[in-house]
Amino acid sequence: MIQEQLLSENRGISYPDVIAAMRHVPRDVFVPEIYRAAAFTDRPLPISHGQTISQPFIVAYMTEAINPKSTDRVLEIGTGSGYQTAILAEIVKEVFTIEMVPALAKQASTLLNKLGFTNIHYRQGDGSLGWPEAAPFDAILVTCAPTNIPTPLLEQLDQHGKLVIPTGTDNSQQLKRITHTDDVFHHETLLPVRFVPMKNLRR
Ligand code: SAH
Numbered sequence: 664m665i666q667e668q669l670l671s672e673n674r675g676i677s678y679p680d681v682i683a684a685m686r687h688v689p690r691d692v693f694v695p696e697i698y699r700a701a702a703f704t705d706r707p708l709p710i711s712h713g714q715t716i717s718q719p720f721i722v723a724y725m726t727e728a729i730n731p732k733s734t735d736r737v738l739e740i741g742t743g744s745g746y747q748t749a750i751l752a753e754i755v756k757e758v759f760t761i762e763m764v765p766a767l768a769k770q771a772s773t774l775l776n777k778l779g780f781t782n783i784h785y786r787q788g789d790g791s792l793g794w795p796e797a798a799p800f801d802a803i804l805v806t807c808a809p810t811n812i813p814t815p816l817l818e819q820l821d822q823h824g825k826l827v828i829p830t831g832t833d834n835s836q837q838l839k840r841i842t843h844t845d846d847v848f849h850h851e852t853l854l855p856v857r858f859v860p861m862k863n864l865r866r
Contacts, residue, residue: 664690664703668720676723680731684753685723690716692774693746712764714859716744717806721856723750728827728840728853729802731755738797738819740790740861741806745771748783751804758783759797761790763862791863793819800824808836809861817841817848829858 665686669676676682691702694716698708707715717725725747729737735755742748742762748771752758760783762768768787775783786794790805791813798819805816805828816826820843829836838853 664705664719668705668718669723674720676720676727678727678731680733680754681723681726681750684726684750685719687753688746688749690719690746692778693744693749710744710767711770712767714743714764714767716746717858722747724854725804725806725827725838726750726754728838729804729825731802735801736797738794738800738803738816739806740793740803740816741859742768742771742785743806745775747804747806749775749778749780752780752783755801756782759786759794759800760784761786761788761794763787763789789863791815791861795819802827805829805861806858807861808856808858809863812839812841813861817843827853829856833860 691699694702694708707718710716731754736757737751737755739748739760742760748760765787772785793815799821800819801821801824803816803826808829820826824843826841829838831837836856838856840851840853842849
C-alpha cells in the first residue's frame, strides 16, 4: 500500500510523518469484516450507514495538505470509521473530531480508545458548526462535502491555519485548501474528488 499507492512517482506523498503514520495505523481494523481482504487496496470502501472510508492515498494527501506539526490542534469533520482521525492523532498534539451519525461516532471512539489513542476529543453532532469552544485550530480537515464552505469553519481557523475541504455537488467536487493569513483567506483548488455529502441539520 505504502510503496505503490503513496510513494510512486505519480502519487508523490513525501512527508515522513505522514508516511510513518500510514505505516503504523492498521487500516484493516477500521473496515467492516467482509471488506478486510480489500483493506489495503487503492480504493475507498463502504463502512456502515451508507458512508465510506476514503482511499488510502486521499487520506495521506489530505493529511499532507494541512502541513501537520507535532504541536498542532486539528479539527476533523466526519469521523466515520475513525481511520483519518487515527492518522492525524499519530502526528499532531490533539485531534477534535465530529461525527453526525451517533452509531458511527460511538463505534469510532470505542475503536480508537481500544487502540490506545489518548489525544482525541469526540463529539456527535453537526460539524458544519465547527467546535467553537475548542477554537481556534491550526487546521481543519473535512471528509464530507458541503455545497459551500461553512462560515463557522473559516472563523475557527487560527492565523496561518489551513482548512482542507471537498466542496461541490454529488457529481462534481473539488478538494480545496483555504489558508488564513493576516485576515485574508487564500483559496487553492487541489484536485477533483468524490466524498459523501455533508449533512446539514439547519436546512
Ligand atoms: N474520515 C472518514 C470518512 C467518513 S465518510 C474515515 O476515514 O472513515 C464522511 C463522514 O461524514 C460520514 O461518517 C458522515 O456520517 C459524516 N458527516 C456527514 N455530514 C456531517 C456533518 N454535518 N457533521 C459531521 N459529520 C458528518
